[in-house]
Amino acid sequence: MTGWVYAGSATLIQVVTVGLGGPLLVGLMAKVKARAEGRVGAPVVQPLRDLRKLATKERLHARHASPVLALAPVVIVASTTVAVAISPLVSTRPLLGSSADILAVVYLLLTGSAAAALGGLDVGTAFGGMGASRAMTIGALAEPALLVAVIALSLPSHSSNLPRIMASTLAHPDWVLGPSRLLALAALVIVVIAETGRIPVDNPSTHLELTMVHEAMTLEYAGSELALVTWGESMRVGLLFSLVANLFVPWGISTHATVLSVVVAVASLAAKTMLVALGVALIEVRSAKLRLFRLPELLAGGFVLSVLAVVTGLVTR
Amino acid sequence: MTLLLVALGVGALAALAGAALARRWRVAVASTLGALGCVLAVFAAVTTLRGGATTTFHSAQVLPLSGVSLTLDPLAAWFILVSSIVGAAACVYNVGYAHGALASRPAQSTFMLFTFSLIAVPSASNITTFMFGWELMALSSLLLILTEHARHVEARSAALWYGVMTQLGAASILLGLLLVSSHGSAQSFAAISAHAAGLSPATRSLAFLLVLGGFASKAGAVPLHVWLPKAHPAAPSSVSALMSSAMVAMGVYGIIRVGQGLLHGGTVWWWFAVTLLGVVSAMYGALHATTSNDLKRLLAYSTIDIIGLVLTGVGAAGALKDSGQPMVAHLALGAALLLVLAHAAFKGALFLAAGAIDRSAGTRDLDLLGGLIHVMPVTATVIVFGAGAIMAVPTLSGFSSEWLLLQSFLHGFTALSTPVVIVMLLGTVALALTGGLTAVAFVKVIGIGFLGRARSEGAANAHEASRSMLVAMGALTIPSVFLGVAPGLVGAWWERAVSLALGRSSDPYTPSTGVVLARLGGAIAPAAVLVALIGVMSLVWLLSQNRTARHARRVDAWGCGRDGQTSRMQYTATSFAEPLQRVFADVLRPQSDVEVTHVVESRYYEQSLSYESRIVDVFEARGYRPIIGWVLRAGGAARRLQNGSLDRYLAFGFGALIAILVVG
Numbered sequence: 006m007t008g009w010v011y012a013g014s015a016t017l018i019q020v021v022t023v024g025l026g027g028p029l030l031v032g033l034m035a036k037v038k039a040r041a042e043g044r045v046g047a048p049v050v051q052p053l054r055d056l057r058k059l060a061t062k063e064r065l066h067a068r069h070a071s072p073v074l075a076l077a078p079v080v081i082v083a084s085t086t087v088a089v090a091i092s093p094l095v096s097t098r099p100l101l102g103s104s105a106d107i108l109a110v111v112y113l114l115l116t117g118s119a120a121a122a123l124g125g126l127d128v129g130t131a132f133g134g135m136g137a138s139r140a141m142t143i144g145a146l147a148e149p150a151l152l153v154a155v156i157a158l159s160l161p162s163h164s165s166n167l168p169r170i171m172a173s174t175l176a177h178p179d180w181v182l183g184p185s186r187l188l189a190l191a192a193l194v195i196v197v198i199a200e201t202g203r204i205p206v207d208n209p210s211t212h213l214e215l216t217m218v219h220e221a222m223t224l225e226y227a228g229s230e231l232a233l234v235t236w237g238e239s240m241r242v243g244l245l246f247s248l249v250a251n252l253f254v255p256w257g258i259s260t261h262a263t264v265l266s267v268v269v270a271v272a273s274l275a276a277k278t279m280l281v282a283l284g285v286a287l288i289e290v291r292s293a294k295l296r297l298f299r300l301p302e303l304l305a306g307g308f309v310l311s312v313l314a315v316v317t318g319l320v321t322r
Numbered sequence: 323m324t325l326l327l328v329a330l331g332v333g334a335l336a337a338l339a340g341a342a343l344a345r346r347w348r349v350a351v352a353s354t355l356g357a358l359g360c361v362l363a364v365f366a367a368v369t370t371l372r373g374g375a376t377t378t379f380h381s382a383q384v385l386p387l388s389g390v391s392l393t394l395d396p397l398a399a400w401f402i403l404v405s406s407i408v409g410a411a412a413c414v415y416n417v418g419y420a421h422g423a424l425a426s427r428p429a430q431s432t433f434m435l436f437t438f439s440l441i442a443v444p445s446a447s448n449i450t451t452f453m454f455g456w457e458l459m460a461l462s463s464l465l466l467i468l469t470e471h472a473r474h475v476e477a478r479s480a481a482l483w484y485g486v487m488t489q490l491g492a493a494s495i496l497l498g499l500l501l502v503s504s505h506g507s508a509q510s511f512a513a514i515s516a517h518a519a520g521l522s523p524a525t526r527s528l529a530f531l532l533v534l535g536g537f538a539s540k541a542g543a544v545p546l547h548v549w550l551p552k553a554h555p556a557a558p559s560s561v562s563a564l565m566s567s568a569m570v571a572m573g574v575y576g577i578i579r580v581g582q583g584l585l586h587g588g589t590v591w592w593w594f595a596v597t598l599l600g601v602v603s604a605m606y607g608a609l610h611a612t613t614s615n616d617l618k619r620l621l622a623y624s625t626i627d628i629i630g631l632v633l634t635g636v637g638a639a640g641a642l643k644d645s646g647q648p649m650v651a652h653l654a655l656g657a658a659l660l661l662v663l664a665h666a667a668f669k670g671a672l673f674l675a676a677g678a679i680d681r682s683a684g685t686r687d688l689d690l691l692g693g694l695i696h697v698m699p700v701t702a703t704v705i706v707f708g709a710g711a712i713m714a715v716p717t718l719s720g721f722s723s724e725w726l727l728l729q730s731f732l733h734g735f736t737a738l739s740t741p742v743v744i745v746m747l748l749g750t751v752a753l754a755l756t757g758g759l760t761a762v763a764f765v766k767v768i769g770i771g772f773l774g775r776a777r778s779e780g781a782a783n784a785h786e787a788s789r790s791m792l793v794a795m796g797a798l799t800i801p802s803v804f805l806g807v808a809p810g811l812v813g814a815w816w817e818r819a820v821s822l823a824l825g826r827s828s829d830p831y832t833p834s835t836g837v838v839l840a841r842l843g844g845a846i847a848p849a850a851v852l853v854a855l856i857g858v859m860s861l862v863w864l865l866s867q868n869r870t871a872r873h874a875r876r877v878d879a880w881g882c883g884r885d886g887q888t889s890r891m892q893y894t895a896t897s898f899a900e901p902l903q904r905v906f907a908d909v910l911r912p913q914s915d916v917e918v919t920h921v922v923e924s925r926y927y928e929q930s931l932s933y934e935s936r937i938v939d940v941f942e943a944r945g946y947r948p949i950i951g952w953v954l955r956a957g958g959a960a961r962r963l964q965n966g967s968l969d970r971y972l973a974f975g976f977g978a979l980i981a982i983l984v985v986g
Contacts, residue, residue: 067879071695083858104847116715128879129774134893141762142901148758164843229866301905
């Protein structure tokens with residue numbers, strides 16, 4: 006019985022941590038960027054304030070909208086939340102741990118992207134289509150690198166079950182600095198930047214017609230629905246950052262049912278993801294946004310790195 | 323077996339009804355009998371898959387020389403299940419769909435023959451019966467492609483391509499089968515299987531390659547696929563659904579039956595070749611699916627993609643079987659079989675829905691559709707579920723089968739032989755590369771075809787399909803959900819089919835509604851994920867409803883301050899896929915023509931501008947066209963021999979006689 010209570014509360018804590026922490030990470034990255042550029046910047050909690058404000062505002066639908074417009078934000082948030090719930094972020098034994106398969110997480114995120122693209126296409130404006138087309142193109146090119154990098158990570162433990170991967174990393178600390186891991190890490194960083202829409206792939210703070218990707222899809226949303234879309238996007242940031250952090254440095258994650266271990270796990274997760282956010286923000290500051298048609302080179306590079314990670318893993322086993 | 327024979331008998335009756343009855347009753351009676359026969363076949367297959375005994379039937383009276391020989395074993399039953407599920411739906415769909423040329427006597431009767439030939443092929447157990455069923459399937463589908471040739475002129479050339487390719491394939495299969503049967507001079511599958519060990523390795527390899535050529539062409543494997551994107555779209559949609567879901571499965575069945583069942587696996591290189599075919603097909607099919615604008619052509623290319631993945635599973639199973647990992651081999655073939663069944667259901671539903679759109683909007687060009695969700699809500703729902711399944715959305719059927727496939731690759735990496743590991747790597751890469759592309763293709767189908775605003779008069783005035791068509795599409799959606807949520811419930815079924823092909827081994831599955839691989843490590847519980855998804859969705863929905871007004875205010879779409887946006891300003895299917903088309907320009911080789919006509923008075927003003935872009939199948943343009951050119955040139959050269967002079971023909975005859983005498 007305690008096992009169920011532990012698993013259930015750990016899952017709930019994960020969802021709350023990522024649900025609140027995702028927007029905070031987005032705020033942190035904005036702050037770091039602002040400071041690096043010599044500005045003061047908005048407070049770190051600004052994204053949460055924005056969400057609260059948007060949630061109380063009126064919903065507006067375009068005249069030609071279908072129910073898909075209202076449904077897409079719900080699907081985005083739900084698929085991301087379930088992905089968070091089944092991933093081992095705070096505890097290695099979340100409630101649906103038996104299905105905490107990395108493939109399930111990848112395809113749940115893909116479901117969210119598809120829903121976002123459909124939401125963008127629903128009204129039938131040029132912007133929505135443009136954003137959806139670009140986002141799906143980037144997603145299609147990032148997906149192979151993501152899947153193969155994940156395979157590289159699951160090779161040593163012969164399992165794509167996330168808790169197992171983390172448990173075997175905890176048992177063999179020397180794996181972390183293996184060549185296969187490092188190559189997979191490089192590939193995953195590229196994928197995460199693409200999937201979360203950061204510079205050099207997409208600029209989250211632009212509203213310039215020619216360059217925006219994700220923002221173009223959300224133009225038709227207002228009020229609580231815009232809040233859902235934005236929240237889903239920041240949860241995705243939180244999930245992907247936590248996964249990268251935990252897959253490579255799982256230490257701190259709670260493996261047994263004590264209050265202390267859970268507190269330590271939440272604190273270490275926060276610290277690790279903040280480090281990742283800092284790194285990504287610095288990449289954003291240091292680089293310029295790539296032209297859309299230069300992106301395939303970057304993402305193909307990620308794919309090659311991930312294939313090399315698998316091959317290295319096979320050769321050095 | 324009795325049940326299967328009754329089912330085939332009912333099928334024959336349906337064909338007769340289609341040929342004999344007057345127009346008023348023809349479609350209804352033939353379809354009812356056809357659906358009944360298919361349902362009986364489903365029961366026959368399920369009885370065997372649930373652990374019923376393998377049964378046989380032999381009658382020397384029906385076919386000359388060898389007699390009809392049928393065997394209902396688990397492997398056959400699995401593929402009968404595939405054909406008969408789609409067959410039943412297609413027959414129900416036929417009630418509302420068939421009119422005009424498709425409702426004629428020859429078309430209805432041929433349609434029933436085609437449906438039941440798809441059930442007969444897997445149950446055949448000697449060469450004559452098999453080839454008879456195979457040719458019945460090929461020729462009846464060839465005739466059906468031509469039913470609407472008056473309306474769709476391109477059907478004529480499609481039928482020609484299909485006819486040539488299918489007959490070359492059948493000849494290749496027959497040659498291969500004769501090669502293995504000549505040794506024991508027996509033609510029943512059981513006897514061939516018993517004698518196969520006595521064949522020299524070279525003979526077996528040659529036979530396998532010949533058979534593989536024929537079956538891979540039927541399955542639509544690149545580079546033998548060129549007929550498929552022409553023929554599947556050209557046929558009426560009920561026929562396309564059967565061709566694209568059940569007929570391609572027959573190609574897969576043939577490879578498994580002959581390669582594993584009759585020739586016992588052979589060497590690893592056979593399966594390396596199968597995997598390679600699968601990888602190339604999967605990537606090529608996915609890429610073309612994203613850039614196709616004709617809805618049915620897009621679906622046909624996506625069939626090539628999925629069958630490619632199936633072939634990587636079949637190849638992986640063959641390669642793993644002899645490398646000391648029979649359990650993982652079972653996993654790979656099980657994944658392939660599950661994917662065949664899942665694909666049959668969702669692709670069948672998608673093709674039937676495409677037919678409904680074609681019928682009601684008058685076009686299936688995505689660039690002319692749009693906004694169909696408002697006028698065809700049920701069809702839109704079917705498409706969303708079908709697209710979700712094919713995109714491997716968790717809790718739908720595509721996910722469970724692709725997950726199993728990936729598990730088999732992952733565990734196959736532990737193999738020690740390098741070729742086997744390369745097979746696994748190729749399979750993994752194919753799976754990874756196609757996932758995202760498939761998502762683009764099907765987001766395009768939903769987003770451009772069903773959302774947004776109507777791009778043509780036809781799409782604006784479209785209406786929902788008739789009730790029988792909706793029932794058929796809806797029924798085919800059920801397996802997509804069922805196989806996604808509770809694949810484990812039929813795990814024992816496909817494991818029986820796999821055991822028949824690969825021989826007995828320890829069962830990798832632990833009983834569960836999801837799939838649990840306790841001995842290998844790995845599990846999915848889609849039912850739990852579904853409950854979680856629905857729970858979170860309703861929670862989010864309720865919370866977002868309470869805080870604001872119940873109904874959203876309707877306003878104009880954002881147009882950058884510009885009033886009066888028209889539907890022409892939307893992204894089209896072409897523009898949606900343009901970035902990917904540009905990224906993969908080296909493979910797709912898109913061609914475009916821009917033609918500008920200037921006003922006579924001034925070159926600075928344009929009178930008209932026409933733009934055309936098209937993507938030609940590279941294999942067709944570079945591989946097949948030159949061969950066709952050579953054949954035509956050779957024919958043209960040979961024509962010079964015939965000038966109509968009797969003297970010359972007598973001289974030819976004399977020369978031939980002398981040549982025979984000299985050689986003899």
